[in-house]
Amino acid sequence: MLSLAHAGPAIASAFLASLVEAVEALTIVLAVGTVRGWRPALAGTLAGLAFLALLVLAFGPLIARMPIQTMQLAVGVLLLLFGMRWLRKAILRAGGVIALRDEAEAFAEESAALRSAHPLREWDAIALVTAFKAVVLEGLEVVFIVLAVGAAGGLLVPASLGALAACALVVVVGCAVHRPLAKIPENTLKFAVGVLLSAFGAFWVGEGLGFHWPGDDLAIAGIAALFLAAAAAAVVRISRSAAPLARGGSAE
């Protein structure tokens, strides 16, 4: 039977990462709906979700057919690149080197750009494409994370459930408040997800290369603790030298 200690890190990674990506997609879809109308916003969103479903159907079975060690190494390398990129950026944000992401500001910028775009028509192509692109780009990250943390460890179903729960939560709260979810501690979540994905990446690269981690799957928690400690130390180190940055400045 699947234990929480075995599946917990995969579920947590998929849930937290999906929460962050869904919040970012919601901000853009809300801006499209508010400025250009809800019909193209919802059509673009549904088209984006359908495109993502096609990608999963196309690539999911391919991943399952790969030899296990090759898949572990390939997934591990991609997770290391992806997770350490997230963690690096989160450290730089936490240390004040680059500005924090602000959903309210992202919403205002997107709304302003949409207002100044081409005049409205019955089928607003700009609105539709903007919503489609937001859902596909943010959704791609969710799909990758679910496939990566799920497939390599045989945890595709728990990871998918974690991601679906996060997306459902964001949609329900977003529909209720009709505003970007600016109060979600997005940068803290990204820091946590960066730590978890980097830990998964190092673990699967090791497994793919035939190295044996002490404690098997439980080693992921220890690896995550070491990534967290190194990241926290780096934040302290760069905070001392970083010039103060205004919140919502030039967020990357």
Place this chain on the structure above:
Amino acid sequence: MKWLAAAAREVAGLFIEDAGFALGILAWVAAAAFVVRELPFGDPWRAAILLAGCLALLVESVLRAARKRAG
């Protein structure tokens, strides 16, 4: 074909932000595959060396970026 190149750039951007950092990670994984694997240590030590290299790459890249921004 322009949209295809743009899509490819977006997908690559998911994994690569700082080219030096991404190359460092790939080089370290290659070193682990071809050098660390041949070292006369047990598996836990090989895994520990792999992890230590990843942590060192991360910290070095962050400090380098902070120095670059500062000055």
